[in-house]
Every structure is written in C-alpha cells, then in structure tokens.
Amino acid sequence: MDFKLSPEQEAFRAEVRAWLSANLPPDWAARPTTDIPRAEMYEFGRLWQRKLYDAGLVGITWPKEYGGRGLTWMEELIFHQELVLQKAPPPLNILGIGMAGPTIIAYGTEEQKRRYVQKILTCEEIWCQGYSEPNAGSDLASLQTRAVRDGDHFVVNGQKVWTSLAQVADWMMLLARTDPGAPKHKGITYFLLDMHAPGVTVRPLRQLTGDAEFNEVFLENVRIPASQVLGELNQGWGVGITTLMYERLALGFGLQARFQIALDATLGLARRMRRNGGTAAGDPVLRQKLAQMVIDNAVFKYTAARAITRLLKGELPGPEASVGKIWWCDRHQALQELAQELLGPYAQVGRGSPWAVDQGVWQYSFLRSRANSIEGGTTEIQRNIVGERVLGLPKG
Numbered sequence: 001m002d003f004k005l006s007p008e009q010e011a012f013r014a015e016v017r018a019w020l021s022a023n024l025p026p027d028w029a030a031r032p033t034t035d036i037p038r039a040e041m042y043e044f045g046r047l048w049q050r051k052l053y054d055a056g057l058v059g060i061t062w063p064k065e066y067g068g069r070g071l072t073w074m075e076e077l078i079f080h081q082e083l084v085l086q087k088a089p090p091p092l093n094i095l096g097i098g099m100a101g102p103t104i105i106a107y108g109t110e111e112q113k114r115r116y117v118q119k120i121l122t123c124e125e126i127w128c129q130g131y132s133e134p135n136a137g138s139d140l141a142s143l144q145t146r147a148v149r150d151g152d153h154f155v156v157n158g159q160k161v162w163t164s165l166a167q168v169a170d171w172m173m174l175l176a177r178t179d180p181g182a183p184k185h186k187g188i189t190y191f192l193l194d195m196h197a198p199g200v201t202v203r204p205l206r207q208l209t210g211d212a213e214f215n216e217v218f219l220e221n222v223r224i225p226a227s228q229v230l231g232e233l234n235q236g237w238g239v240g241i242t243t244l245m246y247e248r249l250a251l252g253f254g255l256q257a258r259f260q261i262a263l264d265a266t267l268g269l270a271r272r273m274r275r276n277g278g279t280a281a282g283d284p285v286l287r288q289k290l291a292q293m294v295i296d297n298a299v300f301k302y303t304a305a306r307a308i309t310r311l312l313k314g315e316l317p318g319p320e321a322s323v324g325k326i327w328w329c330d331r332h333q334a335l336q337e338l339a340q341e342l343l344g345p346y347a348q349v350g351r352g353s354p355w356a357v358d359q360g361v362w363q364y365s366f367l368r369s370r371a372n373s374i375e376g377g378t379t380e381i382q383r384n385i386v387g388e389r390v391l392g393l394p395k396g
C-alpha cells in the first residue's frame with residue numbers, strides 16, 4: 001500500500017480534523033468510552049450522524065447522486081483514522097451504512113435507490129438486519145420465515161432473533177423463503193421490510209451486560225408490497241451474501257479503529273492504576289503484556305492496509321477478511337481481560353458503585369466482548385472460510 005497522501009487527501013485530512021475538533025462535545029475526550037453505542041447514546045448518535053452527514057462525512061465513497069461524497073476508500077480510511085485520534089463516536093446507523101445502503105445501491109431499482117439511500121446517510125431511517133432465526137444462524141440457508149405472494153403484496157410469517165437495533169429500527173433487511181420446494185440456497189428472497197408495518201412485534205433480549213441491544217422479531221401476516229423486493233424473486237441468497245461482503249468491509253474499517261481506541265484507553269488505565277507502589281504500567285509483567293498488544297495492533301493495522309489496497313484497485317473484499325475478524329476477536333477479548341487484570345480488586349466493583357473505576361465501563365466492555373466471537377459470524381465459521389477458501393483445504 002502506498003501510504004503517501006496526495007495534496008487533495010492531505011486537505012481532506014485537515015478538513016476532517018478541523019471539523020471534528022470544532023464539533024465534538026467539549027468534554028468528549030475525557031469520557032470513559034465503550035466501542036459500542038449504548039442505549040443512552042442513541043439520541044446523541046442520531047444528531048451526531050446528521051451533523052456528520054451535513055459536513056459531507058457520511059457515505060464518503062457513495063455516489064453523489066444518492067447523497068454520498070463520491071470519494072475513494074483512501075478518504076474513508078483517513079476519516080476513520082481521524083475518528084480514532086479524537087476518540088469520536090461512529091455514526092449510529094451502522095447497519096444501514098455498512099450493509100443496507102451498499103446492497104441497495106448494488107441491486108436496487110432507481111426508484112428504490114432514490115427512496116432509501118439518502119435517508120440512511122442522514123439517519124432519518126435506521127436499519128436492522130433480519131437474517132438469524134432460532135434454527136438458522138451459522139447455517140443461514142436453513143431459514144424458515146415464509147413469504148407468500150398475494151396479489152401485489154407478499155404475506156410474511158416467521159421469527160427472527162438476535163436482531164440488533166430492531167428496537168429503534170425503521171427498516172429491516174429481511175431474508176424470507178418464497179419457494180419452499182427449491183433447494184435451500186434457492187427460493188429465498190431479500191425484502192425491505194417496514195418495521196412499523198402491522199404484524200411486526202419486537203421483543204428486546206437482555207444480554208450478559210444488562211443492556212438489550214438485540215431483539216426477537218415476530219412477523220405475523222405482515223404485508224410487504226412487491227415493490228419492496230430487492231433484486232430478483234427467489235434470488236435473495238446472492239443479494240444476502242453481498243450484504244455480508246459489505247459487512248466484512250465495514251468491519252475491516254471499523255474494527256481496527258475500535259481496537260486502537262480500546263487499546264489507547266487501556267494504556268491510559270495502566271498509567272492510572274497503582275501496583276506495588278508505582279503504576280500498573282511500570283509493573284514488568286503487565287508492561288510486557290501491554291507491549292505485546294501494541295505490537296499486535298501494528299500487525300492488525302498493516303494487515304488491514306493490505307485489504308484496503310485491494311479495494312483501491314477496484315477489487316471487492318475476499319474471504320481473507322475473515323482473518324481480520326478472527327484476529328480482532330482474539331485480541332480484543334484478550335485486551336479486555338488484561339484491563340480487568342490492571343483493575344485488580346477494582347474489577348469487582350462496577351457501574352453504580354462509588355468505587356467503580358471510570359463508571360464501570362471496563363466491566364461492561366469485558367462482558368460485551370464475549371459476544372465478539374459470535375456476532376458477524378462465529379470464529380469457527382470464520383476458520384472454516386479461511387481453511388476452505390483461502391488455504392484451499394478440503395471441506396470438513
């Protein structure tokens with residue numbers, strides 16, 4: 001990868017830096033941060049994304065005619081680097097920006113693109129992803145939600161689960177079976193589902209952290225106009241995989257930034273916590289562990305840069321992106337464990353306790369990190385992808 005920026009790219013970096021400095025809340029850098037937007041941040045997140053959009057900083061690579069900026073992945077990378085430097089929050093509508101928007105741009109009719117794309121960028125409409133079901137997670141093609149044609153509508157019945165942000169979403173990327181007689185990867189259709197339609201019930205699921213970021217979604221005789229099919233009828237598997245490819249791409253940009261923010265915060269914690277009359281950062285054993293994290297982060301950064309080089313050449317992200325996901329899970333979970341070690345006895349007191357360090361954010365991040373090896377495809381599934389499609393090993 002060529003790390004030298006053109007004068008235009010340097011100017012873009014200066015623009016982003018100046019804008020963030022001027023627009024972040026004054027106390028932002030001092031806040032204890034998590035890498036996941038929490039419920040109390042949603043309203044702020046909406047307004048923040050709108051401000052970013054008005055400044056031309058959402059949809060940096062998206063076509064101008066749909067509200068994007070029409071720039072390259074290099075500018076997208078610069079934007080993420082600047083977010084990290086200032087510990088700025090990402091836009092709220094992450095599933096819309098990372099997945100729904102690019103899939104609609106790729107498969108949508110002109111009418112669909114005009115209807116949905118810009119509202120994703122402005123955060124007027126939040127999106128969620130309705131793929132997983134109680135009996136279809138890793139083996140997604142086993143999904144059972146049914147959509148039956150009824151004139152110019154489809155009638156949908158079924159259940160989705162683990163649907164992040166469904167509690168605030170306006171639209172869902174929905175996969176449903178339209179031809180039960182066809183082999184399981186065929187006969188699936190991709191719908192754009194209005195979450196406010198009659199028959200949609202969202203029930204939050206409480207997680208280990210105490211938060212409820214994801215939900216069960218029940219669909220009972222929900223009527224979807226045929227104009228809200230994305231791509232061809234019964235060809236939804238291909239469309240759905242495209243969404244997952246964009247998810248990997250978004251992860252590729254997001255995960256490195258998130259890891260860097262979490263690492264910087266952990267280094268800060270190590271300098272504050274006391275150990276044997278000095279700081280935890282001065283403890284020889286903890287110091288080695290922290291240094292290893294810094295080294296690992298550099299490896300991650302350059303591996304991600306290799307993937308970006310492919311994008312800049314116009315290639316789409318390949319199965320190699322799974323390496324990044326596996327790596328991030330492993331290191332991020334280890335980093336959160338290290339933070340608990342740095343806290344020592346304070347690891348036992350979380351949010352609500354007068355002795356909690358940083359308002360209990362470390363306990364939250366540690367518990368939340370357990371989901372990393374499940375969300376976005378489990379580590380075992382990522383290993384299968386690497387084994388079969390990168391290394392060319394025989395199918396297990």
Ligand SMILES: Cc1cc2nc3c(=O)[nH]c(=O)nc-3n(C[C@H](O)[C@H](O)[C@H](O)COP(=O)(O)OP(=O)(O)OC[C@H]3O[C@@H](n4cnc5c(N)ncnc54)[C@H](O)[C@@H]3O)c2cc1C
Nearest residue numbers: 129130131132137138162163164371374375376377378380
């Ligand atoms: C925080 C979070 C947010 C999520 N958000 C969403 C969302 O917004 N939308 C959505 O649709 N889904 C979402 N999910 C669901 C997620 O995609 C699934 O949980 C995941 O794909 C695994 O599916 P499953 O839970 O059914 O587990 P299963 O597929 O039943 O897997 C159980 C175990 O078996 C292993 N396993 C399964 N198949 C194989 C195999 N072939 N080889 C080796 N091991 C295997 C798995 O690795 C796992 O350890 C979210 C999950 C989490 C934790």
